[in-house]
Amino acid sequence: MIRVQAERFEPGAELAAFAKGRQDVGGIATFVGLVREDKEHGRVRAMTLEHYPGMTERKLEEIALEANRRWPLLDLLVIHRHGRMEPGEPIVLVAVASSHREDAFAACSFLMDWLKTKAPFWKLEETDEGERWVDARASDDAAAARWQEPGQG
Amino acid sequence: MIRVQAERFEPGAELAAFAKGRQDVGGIATFVGLVREDKEHGRVRAMTLEHYPGMTERKLEEIALEANRRWPLLDLLVIHRHGRMEPGEPIVLVAVASSHREDAFAACSFLMDWLKTKAPFWKLEETDEGERWVDARASDDAAAARWQEPGQG
Amino acid sequence: MKVRYFAWLRQRTGCAEEEVSLPAAVRTVGDLMHWLGERHPRFAEACASAGVVRCAVNQDYVSTDAPVAAGDEVAFFPPVTGG
Amino acid sequence: MKVRYFAWLRQRTGCAEEEVSLPAAVRTVGDLMHWLGERHPRFAEACASAGVVRCAVNQDYVSTDAPVAAGDEVAFFPPVTGG
Numbered sequence: 001m002i003r004v005q006a007e008r009f010e011p012g013a014e015l016a017a018f019a020k021g022r023q024d025v026g027g028i029a030t031f032v033g034l035v036r037e038d039k040e041h042g043r044v045r046a047m048t049l050e051h052y053p054g055m056t057e058r059k060l061e062e063i064a065l066e067a068n069r070r071w072p073l074l075d076l077l078v079i080h081r082h083g084r085m086e087p088g089e090p091i092v093l094v095a096v097a098s099s100h101r102e103d104a105f106a107a108c109s110f111l112m113d114w115l116k117t118k119a120p121f122w123k124l125e126e127t128d129e130g131e132r133w134v135d136a137r138a139s140d141d142a143a144a145a146r147w148q149e150p151g152q153g
Numbered sequence: 154m155i156r157v158q159a160e161r162f163e164p165g166a167e168l169a170a171f172a173k174g175r176q177d178v179g180g181i182a183t184f185v186g187l188v189r190e191d192k193e194h195g196r197v198r199a200m201t202l203e204h205y206p207g208m209t210e211r212k213l214e215e216i217a218l219e220a221n222r223r224w225p226l227l228d229l230l231v232i233h234r235h236g237r238m239e240p241g242e243p244i245v246l247v248a249v250a251s252s253h254r255e256d257a258f259a260a261c262s263f264l265m266d267w268l269k270t271k272a273p274f275w276k277l278e279e280t281d282e283g284e285r286w287v288d289a290r291a292s293d294d295a296a297a298a299r300w301q302e303p304g305q306g
Numbered sequence: 307m308k309v310r311y312f313a314w315l316r317q318r319t320g321c322a323e324e325e326v327s328l329p330a331a332v333r334t335v336g337d338l339m340h341w342l343g344e345r346h347p348r349f350a351e352a353c354a355s356a357g358v359v360r361c362a363v364n365q366d367y368v369s370t371d372a373p374v375a376a377g378d379e380v381a382f383f384p385p386v387t388g389g
Numbered sequence: 390m391k392v393r394y395f396a397w398l399r400q401r402t403g404c405a406e407e408e409v410s411l412p413a414a415v416r417t418v419g420d421l422m423h424w425l426g427e428r429h430p431r432f433a434e435a436c437a438s439a440g441v442v443r444c445a446v447n448q449d450y451v452s453t454d455a456p457v458a459a460g461d462e463v464a465f466f467p468p469v470t471g472g
Contacts, residue, residue: 011172015183016165023190023240029261030168030183031254033389037176050313052381055365080388087176092389101184101265101472102296108182109258112389119388120362122313133314136385143255186472203396205464208448233471245472254389265472272471273445273464275396286397289468 001076002060004051006083011090018077018095025074029104030095031112037087042127044087047134051082052120063114067096070110071103078111080119110147117144154229155213157204159236164246171230171248178227182257183248184265190240195280197240200287204235205273216267220249223263224256231264233272263300270297307376309342311349312383315359318348328376335361336370338380349382360385390459392425394432395466398442401431411459418444419453421463432465443468 011032019028035047064076075097085091094111098104116137123134164185172181188200217229228250238244247264251257269290276287310323332341339359343350353359361368362381374380393406415424422442426433436442444451445464457463 010169011181012165012167012169014165015168015185016163019164019185019187019243021241022187025187026189027187028164028183028185030181030185031258032168032172032181032183033254034172034175034178034180036179036252050316052310052312052362052365052383055362055381058365088174090172099189101186102292105184105258105262105265112254112258115389116387118367118386120312120383120386121388122384123387124313133384134387136387139255140387140389203399205393205395205445205448205466208445208464211448268472269470271450271469273395273466273469274471275467276470277396286467287470289470293470 001078002057002064003077003079004053004056004060005079005081007081008085008089009079009081009093011093014077014079014093015095018075018097022074022097024099025097026099027101027104028095028097029101029108030093031108032090033092033112035085035087035089035091042129044125044127046084046086046126047091048084048124048126049082049091050122050124051080055120056080056082059119060115063111063118066114067107067111071098071107072100073098073103073107076107076111078115080115080121082121113140113143113147116140154231155210155217156230156232157206157209157213158232158234160234161238161242162232162234162246164243167230167232167246168248171228171250175227175250177252178250179252180254180257181248181250182254182261183246184261185243186245186265188238188240188242188244195282197278197280199237199239199279200244201237201277201279202235202244203275203277208273209233209235212272213268216264216271219267220260220264224251224260226251226256226260229260229264231268233268233274235274266293266296266300269293307374308379309338310379310381312381314384315349315352315382318352319346321346328374333373334370335363335368335372335374335380338374339370339382342382358384390457391462392421393462393464395464397467398432398435398465401435402429404429411457416456417453418446418451418455418457418463421457422453422465425465441467 077095079093230248232246
């Protein structure tokens with residue numbers, strides 16, 4: 001399931017709901033991204049995620065489909081917030097259920113890498129030194145490129 | 154923190170407690186291993202984990218130290234159960250907090266691979282066809298060997 | 307055609323969304339960037355730096371040689387940073 | 390010396406833990422396996438299959454050429470399957 005929302009969510013409650021009643025699953029890999037207070041450019045008081053409504057949901061669906069195509073997954077959950085959030089608040093949760101832990105880990109890591117580079121979000125930090133747009137990281141492009149399949153452009 | 158226990162635990166509640174109040178953390182990677190009902194050898198009604206009390210705690214501490222040595226982690230939690238559990242119950246939870254998601258994923262995956270091959274547990278399945286000890290998997294040895302550092306024997 | 311701007315491109319153009327009527331000469335994303343740059347000098351500045359302005363047509367990422375047509379929704383934005 | 394058996398080695402020997410007094414000739418884990426095999430024929434059977442019986446001395450994994458001494462805690466078990 002894909003959810004794009006402004007509302008805060010509780011990663012623990014989401015994992016509990018995702019894991020509940022599963023007797024078919026060997027493992028669940030999850031990743032939670034949180035707003036971090038300390039960055040290179042001064043203390044972060046808050047972060048605002050702008051996104052492209054409509055395209056965001058569409059890209060997240062594509063990314064989820066791609067993960068399902070590459071690994072035998074039993075279930076998948078992506079929650080991505082937009083709007084303003086403060087340090088310690090969760091931005092994103094990815095949870096993947098699979099029979100085998102290797103597939104769960106790979107798919108979870110893949111989803112995060114593709115979210116970073118393919119989901120239309122932009123991050124504006126409020127720091128002690130003013131507002132600042134977070135740059136896309138070259139290391140995220142490199143991480144996403146790891147998943148390129150032979151024959152892809 | 155390392156916990157070895159017979160009592161059932163709730164992965165969602167553990168993740169909530171682990172994530173709570175962190176403003177310094179970029180990401181939390183977790184893995185939950187669950188008892189799976191369907192295996193190659195008939196329906197699993199329950200699984201009993203035998204362990205080596207004392208040595209288990211010691212090995213888990215060693216594995217956690219090794220993860221902390223290899224990656225810059227902000228926190229780490231391993232909960233591993235022993236005793237009898239039924240399909241859908243959690244066996245193990247690993248949670249890793251780090252400033253960067255790559256380190257959190259790598260450490261979480263490493264911890265699971267080493268737990269599989271270095272923690273003194275043995276699994277007895279109760280299936281429709283009787284009791285059966287779960288064999289160590291060659292694929293787990295291969296997964297653990299991925300983490301071997303140059304110069305290790 | 308609907309044109310949308312995101313993040314600091316929205317701030318620089320002072321515009322989140324506008325309706326434009328294309329002259330016949332505008333056939334590609336690159337043409338459109340050039341044409342919009344005449345309306346928004348700070349957009350033109352951003353476009354002058356290679357790799358800084360990205361584009362989606364009808365909510366799919368495209369390169370500057372992609373075609374654009376009257377009914378399209380076109381968006382310009384800096385490189386995305388999801389997750 | 391305390392000797393412990395786990396998993397199906399415990400079931401086969403019918404013994405989880407025993408106190409043994411070593412003859413002087415038993416100096417290594419390999420010697421001990423041979424000596425214990427005389428008390429537990431089904432343990433000897435398991436030891437005959439290469440790689441099936443693993444050992445820890447004082448709660449550290451060791452190979453069959455590791456030394457053993459009177460005060461040690463020695464454990465035998467099949468390959469571990471944690472996680």
